[in-house]
Amino acid sequence: MDQGPFGKTAAASALDRLIDVARSDTGQGRRVANFLLAWWNGDDCGHFPIADLFGVDATLATHMTTIIGFLGQHEGAIYPDAFGRKAEMIELVHRWRNFETD
Template sequence: MDRGPFSKTAARNALDRLIEIARSDTGQARRVANFLLAWWNGEDCGHFPIADLFGVDPTIATHITTIVGFLGQHEGAIYPDAFDRKAEMIELVHRWRDFETD
């Protein structure tokens, strides 16, 4: 079943909220974007310093840990594409990073 704090539905809801936050222009938005882009492609987009969790409010930290919990329950790699969020991720790359994507 798709229930519980680390279900795909919970992860999708957390991702949607994090994308919304990353589209804004705050210090928390930058930290959220760092998390999402590290998940998307850490090698090219940079990594997420765990200490960045200290700079977000508890609700945002819960959204991040929901995604991490979901990812930890599955074998193999799962990226935002699994949630049909490729366009949004490319938008965030353009907003927060200074290079082109396909």
């Protein structure tokens, strides 16, 4: 399932772009971080209010839906670790949630 708009390559590209935005200190950055951190660990990092899609531009919303489309094609859980992005996610937890991770 690597081909098409919801393939692993498209999802990895979308994730990289979203991580870059989530590192910025903007309203869109906060919303993107909420999305990524809800995927990473919603119980501890908070969930993503769907209405936050209204606060990002169409390109970012498309990247988010690419991730959702990719995840919807699989049975079982897939997290950013599957894309080799654990370090980046831990960085976002520290930046946006102010608590330690291992």
